[in-house]
Amino acid sequence: MKKIKTAFSKNYFLLPLLIVSCVISFYACKKTDQQLPAEALHQDMVDYLAKVYGFNKNTIEATKDEIIAEGDMVFSANDFWKKYTVNLNDNAKHYKYGKVTATSNILINVASGTPTEWVDAAKSAVTAWNSISGGLTFSIKTNVNQSTSGVSVYMAELPGTFWKKPYALAEYPSGGYPGWRIRINTKGFSSTKSEKIGIMVHEIGHCIGLTHTDSGEGTLIGNLGTCSTGTDNASIMKDDGTYSWSGFSECDKKAYDAFY
Numbered sequence: 001m002k003k004i005k006t007a008f009s010k011n012y013f014l015l016p017l018l019i020v021s022c023v024i025s026f027y028a029c030k031k032t033d034q035q036l037p038a039e040a041l042h043q044d045m046v047d048y049l050a051k052v053y054g055f056n057k058n059t060i061e062a063t064k065d066e067i068i069a070e071g072d073m074v075f076s077a078n079d080f081w082k083k084y085t086v087n088l089n090d091n092a093k094h095y096k097y098g099k100v101t102a103t104s105n106i107l108i109n110v111a112s113g114t115p116t117e118w119v120d121a122a123k124s125a126v127t128a129w130n131s132i133s134g135g136l137t138f139s140i141k142t143n144v145n146q147s148t149s150g151v152s153v154y155m156a157e158l159p160g161t162f163w164k165k166p167y168a169l170a171e172y173p174s175g176g177y178p179g180w181r182i183r184i185n186t187k188g189f190s191s192t193k194s195e196k197i198g199i200m201v202h203e204i205g206h207c208i209g210l211t212h213t214d215s216g217e218g219t220l221i222g223n224l225g226t227c228s229t230g231t232d233n234a235s236i237m238k239d240d241g242t243y244s245w246s247g248f249s250e251c252d253k254k255a256y257d258a259f260y
């Protein structure tokens, strides 16, 4: 009796272990093999970003933790509804949605250990954003070990997406605050000094709520005249993978000025 009971108890305890290990292997496979696209992951959030933010659904992908629109705009799945639900009456229309309203000072915190060329690119990007007219002031701290506010910039190994292999991913604004981080892809394409500056300018643009000027989707910033139609080929907020920095386009400047 004792023997039988022991055997039974053993099996009884083995069963949950077996189930747990099956579940873990399933998710481990899922994470590596089926990470993107993941239609079933956060479908409600994907739908919301398509409907309200106006992103083309085919450009939105999801991982367990985040939803990525058009290859590099990141929305956290955690507290998504608290962070990104927008006032539908905000019809102010260059493509945008999340406006920074809680602060006018955008602090860029570049993590210690970041390669010098990226630190320099971030510095140049901050100078660039400060050089044009708008209501925000940009500043930068380097060799930061732990940032408490502002935008954290650091190197990270990022997953490839079906959309593209990203140079970097930028968090979108939430709750009136700028997107909280820019992750530079340690596995991204190589880039020139000029491209690094362009990439940093572009990603900071996302952190303050600007989206892609060539996506044809989303809500336009208002009162841009001819800048509201056609493609602005000189825009740094274009998503065509060429980011050599030669300054903002006239429409970029106009859009930033109108938005802020």
Ligand SMILES: [Zn+2]
Residues within 6 Å of the ligand: 072, 073, 202, 206, 212, 239
């Ligand atoms: Zn982008």
